Each structure stands twice: as structure tokens, then as C-alpha cells.
Amino acid sequence: MSLPLHERIRREIEADILAGTLPPGARLPTELELMARHGCARMTVSKALSALATAGLVDRRKRAGSFVARPKVHSMVLDIPDLAVEVERRGQRYRYELLHRTVRAADPASPVEAALAGTGELLRIEGVHHADDRPLAVEDRLISLAAVPEIRAVDFGLISPGAWLLGHVPWTEAELRVAAVAAEGEAAARLDRPAGTACLAVERRTWRGADGITWVRQLLSGSDFDLVASFGPTRAG
Amino acid sequence: MSLPLHERIRREIEADILAGTLPPGARLPTELELMARHGCARMTVSKALSALATAGLVDRRKRAGSFVARPKVHSMVLDIPDLAVEVERRGQRYRYELLHRTVRAADPASPVEAALAGTGELLRIEGVHHADDRPLAVEDRLISLAAVPEIRAVDFGLISPGAWLLGHVPWTEAELRVAAVAAEGEAAARLDRPAGTACLAVERRTWRGADGITWVRQLLSGSDFDLVASFGPTRAG
DNA sequence: ATCGCCATAATGTATAGACATTAGTTCAGG
DNA sequence: CCTGAACTAATGTCTATACATTATGGCGAT
Incomplete structure (x- = not known):
């Protein structure tokens, strides 16, 4: 050394x-x-x-x-950190609707799950984000319980998993994948949109050091949202 | 001071x-x-x-x-820097098809153009990116001639404007906006896709210091492309 | 209680030096 | 001509010290 x-x-x-x-x-x-x-x-x-x-x-x-530092509002990173903040900034009322919540072991056959939690336990959460009671996004999320044990006790009727994680678990690395897809079937129904509507599919993984924290897939309703990112030299300020 | x-x-x-x-x-x-x-x-x-x-x-x-430092391939930024690189990494042949090329004064009534070039001259370029002769993306681009005068002489039958800029003009700040839209009319035809296909609309602006360099709007064909971004602490090393 | 002032504890900036480390350059010897 | 060893110019690290800056917590006067 x-x-x-x-x-x-x-x-x-x-x-x-x-x-x-x-x-x-x-x-x-x-x-x-x-x-x-x-x-x-x-x-x-x-x-x-x-x-x-x-x-x-x-x-x-x-x-x-x-x-x-409190887990920063992802200073210059891609701007969809917390749908709740975004919705309220528009003056709309935000609500998270919890659909499913399960705890189970990670499936070693699934690359995503294995990379996230090895063979440890996973919390799987499905829900819908609403703005003024209109559905904005459906979300499917996996959280490694080894990395975030405290999350067992959280009531996601009151706060969305994303908002809770943002406030409690600092991440150091993230990968984000964005694609355009047509909403179909159940997802389209949950978004209250006709099948075939163009939506943004956002998949994000975050790590704290070497440990995976969470994997999310969100389907953002049609033209309701832009993703915005700004990049620039790291200004010390 | x-x-x-x-x-x-x-x-x-x-x-x-x-x-x-x-x-x-x-x-x-x-x-x-x-x-x-x-x-x-x-x-x-x-x-x-x-x-x-x-x-x-x-x-x-x-x-x-x-x-x-030599203009870095802006490593950790959103990964669609150069469609040509991406296409060739997949083993496909890349081609840029130039549709229109005009020089004109910036329109002060257009916020985008005014922010980019004030009242100076603009180069407007429209074109299509192909992979193995299949259209991948349509692109509409404005470049400030005050910021990049050398670009008057470039032949965009040989190289795409994005690739040329990437190699010749280092940028310091960028803003990127991504949304999902349904391809319609002329754009759908140019992409050789049925109307209504879900596409990624990417809008990007770049600056060098305080000077605007370019504004681009790309429509990326359907599910052909993901955007990927990775973020992490700025590791000195 | 509330306001304002002030001492003070913390970081922020800067100096002048010392030694460590690394990699170009040069030069001697094969 | 080539190789390797010595030299040396540049950055990298660290110390010890000084003074500047600033927000905070407490105290005193309203």
C-alpha cells in the first residue's frame, strides 16, 4: 500500500x-x-x-x-429521479399506488437478479405513479434486501420506493437505459392509454460501491414526460 | 473579484x-x-x-x-455520441444520407435559433442515418457558423455532421432531452416504418463555454436503439 | 421572548520549504 | 547502432505555519 x-x-x-x-x-x-x-x-x-x-x-x-451529503437530487444526472418531485413541481398532486409486494430469493438463472443480489433475498414491488389521479407511469422494481435491510419495514402506501430509496440510500453508480416502446395489454390498461401508445421505457440499476441496490423498469406514459440531462465540467462551487 | x-x-x-x-x-x-x-x-x-x-x-x-487533454470521448455521458461508431460496432455498414443543406441567418423569433447563434448565420442540415441501408434515424441539425466557421467546407456526403463535430469541436456543456413519440407522415416514411411506430425523439444542444455550437433533433427508429447512460463518482485515476 | 452583536470554532486560502517519484535525455560502453 | 546507466526536470506528496472567512451559538439589551 x-x-x-x-x-x-x-x-x-x-x-x-x-x-x-x-x-x-x-x-x-x-x-x-x-x-x-x-x-x-x-x-x-x-x-x-x-x-x-x-x-x-x-x-x-x-x-x-x-x-x-444527503443523497443529492442527482445533481447533473438524468432528470427523472423522483417522479413525485417532478409532479409536484408542476402543481399536480402525486400519489403512488402499490400493486404487489413480495419477498423472495433472487433467481440465479436471471442475470438481472443474480447481478443485483447474488442468491440473497429480493423485495419485488410493482406500482403505479399518478398525477392528479391520472396514471403517469407503471413501475416494476427489485431491491436487494441484503443491501437495504431497513426497507422491509417501509409502508409503500405512503411513499414510493424510489422516493424512499433516494432519501435513505446514497448510490455511487447508476446505469440507465432508455427506449421507446408501444404500450400493450396490461401496461396500457394501467396507464389508461390505448394500446400502441408510444411510451418511454426506462430501466435503471444502481449500486453502492460493488453492491447492487435496486433495479427498476418504468414505463412512462406517452408524451407526458421528457427526460432531460445536462452535462458539463464538474464545477466546484 | x-x-x-x-x-x-x-x-x-x-x-x-x-x-x-x-x-x-x-x-x-x-x-x-x-x-x-x-x-x-x-x-x-x-x-x-x-x-x-x-x-x-x-x-x-x-x-x-x-x-x-485531447477531446475525450466524453466517457460517462449519454451514449449516442456518434451513430456511426455504434452501427459499426454492431458489424453493420454505416451510411449518412444528406437531404438538405442550407445557410441562412438565425431567426430571432425562434428561441432555439436565437439561443444558438444570436442573429448570426446558421447551417441547417437534414439527413438520414442508415445501417446496412436500412434507415435508422432522421436528423435535423442547426450549427452556428460563428462558432464553427470551418464547417462550411465540409462535404457531408462523406461524413455525418455529428461525427465531424465530435472530432473537431470540443464541447463543454450539453443538454439532452429524450421523449417517446409516434412516427408520423414524412418522418415515418423516411424511416421506412408504419405511421404510429414508437420512436425515440432526442434533442440535444451543445455549447463551448458560453457559445452555442449545435442543436440537433433526431428521431431514432423504433426499437432499434437504446440509449444508455452510466454515472459514477468522478474517479481521479 | 426577540433582536442584534460578538466571540469562536471550524473550514478556506496561501506560503516556503523538503523530499519522493517518475520519465525524458544524454552519454558511455558495448 | 543499440543498450543501459546516470542525470535531471518536472510533477506528487507532505509539513508547519499564518491569516482570512464565515456561520453558529450564546449573551446581552431591548
């Missing part, structure tokens, strides 16, 4: 954040404490913390200290 | 890169030269250069110096 010291410190803190030892909002040690713990100069720990800050993992506030 | 010194240095260099004064591959001044020029300590210029390095704008090599 001949990694630079500031890098080792950075990783140590990052690991604690990703493992959940340091939950979102937690205050992390001051630079003084860290420099005492590692027996190094302040600039060294400062460098580690600055790197975490520009990576968006922590927020630093003068006088107050450094805090684990 | 009470910006920190390292930030001012950073911006100065960044501006030179974006303006093209420092072209890709150019070597930039050594830390010693920069600290002499700004009358500051080495750590200060080092901080500026490190920030540029983690932002991917420059590469730093010991003994050799710091160099402007």
Missing part, C-alpha cells in the same frame, strides 16, 4: 459513507481530529475532504464542520 | 483552453513558470492544475509537464 496518505484517508471516509457507518447528514470528524488520528498535517486531511466534497459525497460548512 | 488565487489561475487556463488558444495536446507552462508569472507559491498553481486535471481538461505527466 503505497497510496498517498490523503488518498488513504479519503478512501477510509468514503468507505464509511458507502457502508452506512456514516449515514447521510452525519457530521464527520473535524480536520483537527483527523490530523490527530492520522498524525499528519492539516493540509493533508483537508485535501482528502476537499476531494470528497468535489465528488459530492460530503458538504463542508465553515464553522459547522463537514457532513455526509 | 475576490476569487481565490488558485481559482483565478484555474479559470485563466480554462479560458485559454476553451477559446482554443491552447489547443488539445499543447503543453502548458510548468508550475515554476506559472508561479513566477503570478508571483505565488507552487502549491497554489498546483492546486489550479490539479483541479483542471480532475475535471479532465488537462493531463499531467511527471518530468514532461501538463498538457491540454
Whole structure:
């Protein structure tokens, strides 16, 4: 291990954040404490913390200290993080309708499930997102219970799984796949649209470090939604 | 301007890169030269250069110096950079068919055109992307001639505008909008698909610094294409 | 109670130096 | 001509210190 010291410190803190030892909002040690713990100069720990800050993992506030960043509203990432937020920003009332909820073991024969949870347990959730009681999207979701055990106790009559995860589980990597499909059969019925309506099919997987967290497939009703993404140099600001 | 010194240095260099004064591959001044020029300590210029390095704008090599990074294949961004690359990766033959090409002044009444080129001249290009002579996507594109004057001379019978731009003009900011639409009329005919086929409508704008470069709207044929995006922490390394 | 002021604890910036590491360059010896 | 060893110029890391900045928590006066 001949990694630079500031890098080792950075990783140590990052690991604690990703493992959940340091939950979102937690205050992390001051630079003084860290420099005492590692027996190094302040600039060294400062460098580690600055790197975490520009990576968006922590927020630093003068006088107050450094805090684990709340799972960001996916700052510059694709903009459909949370349908609830989007709907309410339009001034509509949001509602999540839970259709099914099951716990079962991951099927090793399914690549998606195996990649997500190995042979561990999965929570499968199906539901519909509504805006002003009009269906907007149907959602089929798998969550690895090994990665997010607390989710067993959550009541998804009150909050959608996406919103809950966004607020409670920071992710570090995500993959998103978007395609256009024609809504058919049951899905079309649930969206209250004629069969053949062009819809966006969004499939997303998220990880925290090496552990899979969730897999979602959403079918977004017709022309009700755009996906928007902006990219730019990571502005430290 | 009470910006920190390292930030001012950073911006100065960044501006030179974006303006093209420092072209890709150019070597930039050594830390010693920069600290002499700004009358500051080495750590200060080092901080500026490190920030540029983690932002991917420059590469730093010991003994050799710091160099402007070559226009990266904007790695972690949405993956439809170049349809030609994608098509050939599937082992199909790619062809771009040019339909129209006109030069005209931007219409100040059109928000898109005004934002792109103010009142300057625009190059408008319409064309179709083919894979093995099957139409894949129709494309409607506007390019600001003020931002990219060299493009007047390019023959788009040989290369698609997207591929040419990707290889010649580094962009710094992009916005992308994706929706599902049903192909109708002329567009459906050009894609050789029945009317009503679900297609992906992708609209993209790119900037270099504050200057608009191009606006594109592509209609991607049915289920032929997925858009894939991966996101993760900006790993320095 | 509420408002405003102030001390203070934390981060932010910067300096001047030291030594480590790496990779071009040069030059000697085959 | 080629190879490898030594040199050296550049970045990479780290220390110790100083002062700047700022939000917060407490205290005092309204």
C-alpha cells in the first residue's frame, strides 16, 4: 500500500459513507481530529475532504464542520429521479399506488437478479405513479434486501420506493437505459392509454460501491414526460 | 473579484483552453513558470492544475509537464455520441444520407435559433442515418457558423455532421432531452416504418463555454436503439 | 421572548520549504 | 547502432505555519 496518505484517508471516509457507518447528514470528524488520528498535517486531511466534497459525497460548512451529503437530487444526472418531485413541481398532486409486494430469493438463472443480489433475498414491488389521479407511469422494481435491510419495514402506501430509496440510500453508480416502446395489454390498461401508445421505457440499476441496490423498469406514459440531462465540467462551487 | 488565487489561475487556463488558444495536446507552462508569472507559491498553481486535471481538461505527466487533454470521448455521458461508431460496432455498414443543406441567418423569433447563434448565420442540415441501408434515424441539425466557421467546407456526403463535430469541436456543456413519440407522415416514411411506430425523439444542444455550437433533433427508429447512460463518482485515476 | 452583536470554532486560502517519484535525455560502453 | 546507466526536470506528496472567512451559538439589551 503505497497510496498517498490523503488518498488513504479519503478512501477510509468514503468507505464509511458507502457502508452506512456514516449515514447521510452525519457530521464527520473535524480536520483537527483527523490530523490527530492520522498524525499528519492539516493540509493533508483537508485535501482528502476537499476531494470528497468535489465528488459530492460530503458538504463542508465553515464553522459547522463537514457532513455526509444527503443523497443529492442527482445533481447533473438524468432528470427523472423522483417522479413525485417532478409532479409536484408542476402543481399536480402525486400519489403512488402499490400493486404487489413480495419477498423472495433472487433467481440465479436471471442475470438481472443474480447481478443485483447474488442468491440473497429480493423485495419485488410493482406500482403505479399518478398525477392528479391520472396514471403517469407503471413501475416494476427489485431491491436487494441484503443491501437495504431497513426497507422491509417501509409502508409503500405512503411513499414510493424510489422516493424512499433516494432519501435513505446514497448510490455511487447508476446505469440507465432508455427506449421507446408501444404500450400493450396490461401496461396500457394501467396507464389508461390505448394500446400502441408510444411510451418511454426506462430501466435503471444502481449500486453502492460493488453492491447492487435496486433495479427498476418504468414505463412512462406517452408524451407526458421528457427526460432531460445536462452535462458539463464538474464545477466546484 | 475576490476569487481565490488558485481559482483565478484555474479559470485563466480554462479560458485559454476553451477559446482554443491552447489547443488539445499543447503543453502548458510548468508550475515554476506559472508561479513566477503570478508571483505565488507552487502549491497554489498546483492546486489550479490539479483541479483542471480532475475535471479532465488537462493531463499531467511527471518530468514532461501538463498538457491540454485531447477531446475525450466524453466517457460517462449519454451514449449516442456518434451513430456511426455504434452501427459499426454492431458489424453493420454505416451510411449518412444528406437531404438538405442550407445557410441562412438565425431567426430571432425562434428561441432555439436565437439561443444558438444570436442573429448570426446558421447551417441547417437534414439527413438520414442508415445501417446496412436500412434507415435508422432522421436528423435535423442547426450549427452556428460563428462558432464553427470551418464547417462550411465540409462535404457531408462523406461524413455525418455529428461525427465531424465530435472530432473537431470540443464541447463543454450539453443538454439532452429524450421523449417517446409516434412516427408520423414524412418522418415515418423516411424511416421506412408504419405511421404510429414508437420512436425515440432526442434533442440535444451543445455549447463551448458560453457559445452555442449545435442543436440537433433526431428521431431514432423504433426499437432499434437504446440509449444508455452510466454515472459514477468522478474517479481521479 | 426577540433582536442584534460578538466571540469562536471550524473550514478556506496561501506560503516556503523538503523530499519522493517518475520519465525524458544524454552519454558511455558495448 | 543499440543498450543501459546516470542525470535531471518536472510533477506528487507532505509539513508547519499564518491569516482570512464565515456561520453558529450564546449573551446581552431591548
